[in-house]
Amino acid sequence: MSDTASQPLLRPVRLGALDLPNRVLMAPMTRARATNAELVPTALHVAYYRQRASAGLIVSEGTWVGPDAVGYIHVPGIWTDTQTAAWAQVTDAVHAAGGRIVSQIGHLGALSHPDHLGGRLPVAPSAVNPHEMSYTPDGPKETVTPRALTGAEIAATLDDYRRAAENARRAGFDGLEIHAQGNHFIAQFLNPRLNWRTDAYGGSAENRARLLFDIVETVTDVWGADRVGVKLSPYWRNGTTFTADEELLADYDQLLKRLGDCDLAYLHLVGPDGGADGDDTLTAFGRFRAHYRGSVVANLGFTRESGNDLIARGLADAVSFGAPYIANPDLVERFAQGLPLAEGDRETYYSGGERGYTDYPAAGRP
Numbered sequence: 116m117s118d119t120a121s122q123p124l125l126r127p128v129r130l131g132a133l134d135l136p137n138r139v140l141m142a143p144m145t146r147a148r149a150t151n152a153e154l155v156p157t158a159l160h161v162a163y164y165r166q167r168a169s170a171g172l173i174v175s176e177g178t179w180v181g182p183d184a185v186g187y188i189h190v191p192g193i194w195t196d197t198q199t200a201a202w203a204q205v206t207d208a209v210h211a212a213g214g215r216i217v218s219q220i221g222h223l224g225a226l227s228h229p230d231h232l233g234g235r236l237p238v239a240p241s242a243v244n245p246h247e248m249s250y251t252p253d254g255p256k257e258t259v260t261p262r263a264l265t266g267a268e269i270a271a272t273l274d275d276y277r278r279a280a281e282n283a284r285r286a287g288f289d290g291l292e293i294h295a296q297g298n299h300f301i302a303q304f305l306n307p308r309l310n311w312r313t314d315a316y317g318g319s320a321e322n323r324a325r326l327l328f329d330i331v332e333t334v335t336d337v338w339g340a341d342r343v344g345v346k347l348s349p350y351w352r353n354g355t356t357f358t359a360d361e362e363l364l365a366d367y368d369q370l371l372k373r374l375g376d377c378d379l380a381y382l383h384l385v386g387p388d389g390g391a392d393g394d395d396t397l398t399a400f401g402r403f404r405a406h407y408r409g410s411v412v413a414n415l416g417f418t419r420e421s422g423n424d425l426i427a428r429g430l431a432d433a434v435s436f437g438a439p440y441i442a443n444p445d446l447v448e449r450f451a452q453g454l455p456l457a458e459g460d461r462e463t464y465y466s467g468g469e470r471g472y473t474d475y476p477a478a479g480r481p
């Protein structure tokens with residue numbers, strides 16, 4: 116299946132206000148190349164994203180909404196004027212190459228560490244240690260017990276998201292994606308094992324989801340809902356804190372129904388771990404479709420074949436690819452021509468510099 120007409124992945128699609136020439140999206144991926152104290156994107160970021168502009172849509176690496184959101188080394192932010200101006204160079208380059216790019220914004224919450232925060236404790240829904248590893252400038256360290264946000268601090272965090280959304284508009288992005296997946300800040304609020312609050316942001320599943328909906332309202336006030344997406348991972352499993360049991364999955368079912376009323380551009384959903392060729396993935400995206408009315412972008416472990424199959428079955432409108440985009444900047448063209456994919460060098464995923472970042476050639480080039 117090598118010609119464009121026979122591959123659903125290569126057909127145009129409209130996600131909200133975003134008209135895309137194909138359904139091959141570049142997933143957000145942290146690559147740790149903002150190796151400067153201000154966490155500003157560099158010329159390497161400009162080249163990296165420009166090389167991948169043939170994607171139907173690029174979702175930028177997750178970017179911090181404020182200094183208290185920081186939790187990994189060398190990941191850029193979007194809360195300062197300098198960061199915003201640097202991101203404008205990225206979007207200009209992508210647009211000049213005929214591409215489209217949205218900004219993913221997020222916060223690490225309890226997964227951060229005092230080493231990132233000038234000695235301050237990370238903030239979280241509750242003072243509950245997630246017992247995971249935090250990646251600090253001195254290497255991996257165990258997470259600490261975070262500090263529970265006050266109501267006033269939640270309001271200030273919403274202001275951080277608004278500022279990040281406004282900066283993304285100023286930087287020339289085509290839209291915005293809210294990072295709510297994995298074990299990060301918003302997912303911590305959704306999780307009853309980490310959210311022990313007794314105010315309006317805790318207790319029932321509806322209250323635990325309040326922060327997400329407040330953020331959605333905040334950023335759609337800046338962008339309009341039809342240029343905003345949300346990324347969720349209902350099946351995320353990690354240790355004992357994040358376990359996709361039936362109770363939590365049922366909470367996500369209801370969350371998807373409620374998000375369907377927000378008229379978002381799309382919902383970016385991570386399927387079960389273990390690849391995208393099995394019955395578990397089809398069952399999961401069937402479940403998502405049953406509860407969410409709106410456009411779905413599927414993520415995690417897809418190949419050209421399984422991505423085409425998922426769209427052909429009507430279980431997703433587009434598929435995002437992460438690791439394949441690292442070593443294949445021309446992934447769309449390789450899919451269209453049925454060419455083999457290059458393998459990425461894992462040793463350089465987060466190593467900094469050009470090697471393993473912008474030096475992967477397109478197919479047929481030395």
